[in-house]
Amino acid sequence: MEKIKLGISACLLGEKVRYDGGHKLDRFLTDTLGKYVEYIPVCPEVECGFGVPRKSMRLEGEPDSYRLIITETRQDMTKRMVNWAQKRMIQLEKEDIRGFIFKSDSPSCGIKKVKVYNEKSMPVKAGAGIFAGIFMEHFPLLPVKDEESLHDLGLRENFTDMKSCIKYDKFHLDSYLFTVLRIFALEE
Numbered sequence: 001m002e003k004i005k006l007g008i009s010a011c012l013l014g015e016k017v018r019y020d021g022g023h024k025l026d027r028f029l030t031d032t033l034g035k036y037v038e039y040i041p042v043c044p045e046v047e048c049g050f051g052v053p054r055k056s057m058r059l060e061g062e063p064d065s066y067r068l069i070i071t072e073t074r075q076d077m078t079k080r081m082v083n084w085a086q087k088r089m090i091q092l093e094k095e096d097i098r099g100f101i102f103k104s105d106s107p108s109c110g111i112k113k114v115k116v117y118n119e120k121s122m123p124v125k126a127g128a129g130i131f132a133g134i135f136m137e138h139f140p141l142l143p144v145k146d147e148e149s150l151h152d153l154g155l156r157e158n159f160t161d162m163k164s165c166i167k168y169d170k171f172h173l174d175s176y177l178f179t180v181l182r183i184f185a186l187e188e
């Protein structure tokens, strides 16, 4: 059966790519939704060459203008991330993905309300992660979600109920795809 492709933050699949060598495995995404979609995992910070383990990073600046900074060393990693992300967009275009599930709250992957620290080190929940922001700009019509919004029970039920719609023919596949994409497109 043909599966739709979704990009996903790699740590949500259990890949040990976090700064501390850990992961953020989400069993709903792997065990339930994962049966019906093909994931294209991306870890911006690892693919960008920051390594595992690595120093933690955060967004610093103003809500409408911020940088990706290594908290401990004060190194500005924005340019490196942006340059890599722009090239990665071209690769993702070729993958024909239909959406992306991002890790929430990450300075690279968060899609909204990521903490941006001002000069007094006070956080304002205002930003999108650098990679996620570039992705949303590059693919403005693709639905994006983070794992937290998919934790909403209503959405989970909608996804799991779709099992009954899955058949090995194109009509049902298309209606399933349509439903998934519609769910993905729901505004909060």
Ligand code: SF4
Pocket: 009, 010, 011, 012, 017, 018, 019, 042, 043, 044, 045, 046, 103, 106, 108, 109
């Ligand atoms: Fe990598 Fe994004 Fe997960 Fe951070 S949130 S570990 S950058 S995939």
